[in-house]
Amino acid sequence: MNERTAIMGRMFSLLGLLFLLPAAILLQIFRVNMLESDGLKELWSKQTIDTIPISAQRGNxxxxSGSLLATxxxxxxxxxDPHAPNTTRDHLNTISNVLSKHTGRSAAHYQNVINNSSTRSRYIVLERSIPVSAYDxxxxxxxxxxxxxxxxRRNYNFGSLSAHTLGFVNHNIDGMLGLENSYNSLLKGTDGLQQVRKDRNNRIFAYVGAPQKLPAQGLNLHTTIDAYIQAITEEELExxxxxxxxxxxxxxxxDPKTGAIKALANFPTYNPNNPSSIDSENRRNYAVSDMIEPxxxxxxxxxxxxxxxxVVDFDEIFETPENGRTMIHGQVMRDHDPLGDLDFTGVIAKSSNIATSEIAMRLKPETLYQYARNMGFGTPTNIDLPNEMDGRLQRPYEWSRVxxxxxxxxxxxxxxxxxxxxxxxxxANNGRMMRPYMxxxxxDEYGNVVDQxxxxxxxxxxxxSTIKKLLPVFEEVVSDSGTAGWASVEGxxxxxxxxxxxxxxDGRYQATYRASFAGFFPVxxxxxVMFVLLDEPRTSIYGGFTAGSIFKEIATRIAGLDDEIHRNLNGENFEIADRxxxxxxxxxxxxxxxxxxxxxxxxxxxxxSGDYVIEQHPVSGEKINGNSSIKIKLGSMEADSIPDGFAEIPDLRDMNMRQATTLLLSRGLEIETIGSGTIYTQFPRAGDLMRKGRTVTVRGKAKTMEQTTVVATNK
Structure with missing residues (x-):
């Protein structure tokens, strides 16, 4: 083989290798497109197609009456992101200028925020909450x-109103307390799914025709709370x-006939819109979680x-010691005062501990225990609120002699x-005990009733018959001769x-007290039916004077709201006189x-000097004569304490409808009037924040000629 033949052989071998590469490529293309196309397409789909959740809206x-408490x-x-592709300084300045028009801050403020951030930062927050117009x-x-x-975010429209009933949500919009917690699974709904595509940088893109599973929106709760009565109860309790x-x-x-809770209030309270801003103890719902000796x-x-x-006769006379003390199994039983001789009605009306214990010792321990158990003590009421305590009622075999x-x-x-x-x-309900409920x-989102x-x-x-015999006895408590004269309302x-x-x-009785009053109306x-409890009142330890007086104020205002009760009352109880x-x-x-x-x-x-009231005397809630003057101290304060688009609800009580209308319109609020004359109550409460353009409801009551004469005479 000569040299030329050897060279040609090597050339043909090289050409063969060169042609082999395209052939292999063509073969691979054929394999990919014809033989393995389905499998590879499925793999590509898995890698580039993903799903993201579509958040369900939490129920209202x-x-x-249909007022929206939580939404x-x-x-x-x-x-x-200053380092995003094609982002220039002019772009950042334009963003700053647009923001400035809507927020009131200068464009230079936002430019400084950007300039003072780390040079590597790709996420610089300029505003955490902007108006819809700015977003657009x-x-x-x-x-x-x-x-x-x-x-x-969850919004509680009336601030602290009914805070312990509603509860609040955490950062995941899960209920933490109150109804938000009890009904969390129903309120939160079920998230949907949206199919999306991802590019090689793992960025997500929506595409036309992508399949989706729509979310099941959260269900709505219609509570038994009467916002007017709730506001009254909170105001008078505070x-x-x-x-x-x-x-x-x-x-x-x-409501004793149904068990529907009309109002539930604790004080101190908190604002569920910002629950972390206050001591966690204020979020405790004492109404269901506080165990007390009553x-x-x-x-x-x-x-x-x-x-x-x-075991007792209504005409029986009970002789109590002159010093108001007696010994029972080696322990001293005391009355609050020496009470002398009492019949059964007097024992209850004047609250004699000595005579009551004498009556009780005529009963077998098992009998008293069973009646206490039948009346719901020692077992939960099963109200639809979280963290309810059972209370503690010892069984008779655990009892001591006393x-x-x-x-x-x-x-x-x-x-x-x-x-x-x-x-x-x-x-109050003729012996029929109802389960309380909220x-x-x-x-559902369309208004269809899912559960009733x-x-x-x-x-x-x-x-x-037992209940009917005892009603006059407990009515006597709320009289001048009883311990709850301060709770009485004329008429x-x-x-x-x-x-x-x-x-x-800590296992020892201290010189501190709880005062309470339980009552119902009209008999x-x-x-x-209402229960009021105060912990360690300092003006008096007695429930009649402290809790009873709060009961009276709440009952008086509730009676003014209830047309049926109001018609049966003497109007002088609710007159707007010079107090x-x-x-x-x-x-x-x-x-x-x-x-x-x-x-x-x-x-x-x-x-x-200044434009804002920083101090007043007397404080709000106190009653003064009409000719008394309020001392006001002026000073400076943050003018932007009220969010944009909101107004603070003024106290409209005692004003006439025209004056209230003028004041509300000046704040950008509408007014709905019920009745006429002097405003007796309002909703929302004074001090709450409300979005401008929404409606404040007021109830009015005209003075009678007799009342007008009384007021004129006093003047």
Whole structure:
């Protein structure tokens, strides 16, 4: 083989190798497209197709009349990425200028935020909450370096109103307390799914025709809460706690015929829109979670057991010691005062511990225990709120020699306020004990009823004849000769019982007390049963003076709302005479304060300099004579304490409809009037924040000619 042949051989070998590569490529293309195409397409689909959740909207919570208590709102957050492709300094300046037009901050402020951030930062937050108009204008810019995010949050429209009933949600929008927690699974709904595509940088893109599974929106709760009664209860409870200098308190109002809770209030309270801003103890719902020794309110159990078992005669006279003390099994039993000789009605009306324990010791321990058990003590009420305690009711085999007499007056037993309310509700309802509940019905997003709560009778606690015999006895408590004279309302028949209980701390009774009052009205046809509890009041330890006076204020205002009760009352109980309630004006602009006081025919003296009221005396809630003057101190404060688009609700009580309309319209709010004349109550409450353009409802009541004459004479 010559040299030329060898060279040609090598050339053909090289050409063969060169042609082999395209052939291999063609073969691979054939294999990929024809033989393995389905498998590879499926693999590509798995790698580039993904799903993202479509958030379900949390259900709304309404009061009994349809007012929206809790709903959802959207926050729009704006941020920038200075290093995004094609992002220039002009783009960032344009974003700053657009933001400045909507927020009131200067464009230089946002430019400084960007310039002062780390040079490597690719996520610089400029605003955490912007108006919808700003979001729309920024969206039209189309800059790649602009980041707009939607953040859903829970909004409680009336601030702290019914906070312990509603509860709040965490950052995942899961309910933590109250109804938000009890009904969390129903409120939150079920998230949907949206199919999307991802590029090689793992960025997500939506595409036309992508399949999706729509979310199942959360269900809505329609509660039994009456927002008017709730607002009244909270206002009077707060005012009473401050007046009597108590540590805390609770008040609950219920319909005894159904068990529907009309109001549930605790003070101190909190704002569920910002629950972390206050001590966690203020979020505790004392109404269902606080176990207390009730004191004399528990004498209802002893009275019912004794009368039904026939161990007491209404005409029997009980002789109590002259010094108000007696020894029972080596322990001293005391009355609050020497009470002398008493019949059975007097024993209850004057709350004699000595005579009550004497009556109780005629009963077998098992009998008193069974009546207490039948009246709901020692077992939960099963109200639809979380963290309810069972209370503590010892079985007779656990009792000591002194348990029976001391339990008969409300010691050596622990109850919750809701249990005491349920027991007095049964007393008011001819012995039929109803389960208390908060949610009337549940609806879907279209308003269809998913579930309806029916009133649930737990048991009959006693014979109707027993209840009828005892009603006049407990009505006598709320009289001048009883311990609850401070709870009486002229013209309104009220029955109830006071309670004063020494506190057990670290196993020893201390010189501190809880004061309470449980009652219902009107006695002839009870529509409202109420329990009020104060912890360590300092003006007096007695429930009649402290809790009873709060009961009176709440009952008076509720009676004014209830047309049926109001028609049966003497109008003088609700007259707007020359005794006026001082409104809350702290934090108001001086002109708003002047307009508010003028509308209530009140005068003021001013001191200090500035545009805002920083101090007032007397404080809000106190009652003064119409010719008294309010002392106001002016100063400076943050003018932007009220969010944009919101207004603070003024105190409209005692104003006429025209004055209230003028004041509300000046704040950008609408007004709905019920009745005429002088405003008696309002919703929302004074001090709440409300979005401008929404409606404040007021109820008015015209003065009678007799009342007008009385007021004119006093002047």
């Amino acid at each position: 919570i309404f009061d009994a 959802n709102s959207i926050n729009y957050k704006v941020a920038v 204008d920024l969206s039209e810019l189309g800059f790649r370096g602009l980041i707009l995010e939607e953040e859903y 005012s009473g706690i401050k007046r009597h200098m108590a540590k805390y308190g609770t008040a609950i109002v219920m 004191g004399s309110t528990f004498k209802l159990v002893t009275a019912i057991a004794a009368v039904e078992q026939g 348990t029976l007499p001391w339990m008969s007056i409300g010691y050596e037993v622990q109850v919750t306020p809701i249990q005491m309310l349920q027991a007095y509700g049964a007393f 949610v009337e019905r549940i609806t 709560t029916k009133p649930n009778m737990v048991r009959q606690i006693a014979k109707e 309104l028949r009220i029955a109830g019982k006071t309670g004063t209980a020494q506190k057990l701390v 002839e046809d009870p529509k409202y 006026k309630v001082v409104p809350r004006i702290e934090g108001l602009h001086r002109e708003d304060a002047r307009l508010l006081l003028t509308g209530k025919n009140l005068t003021a003296t001013y001191s200090g």
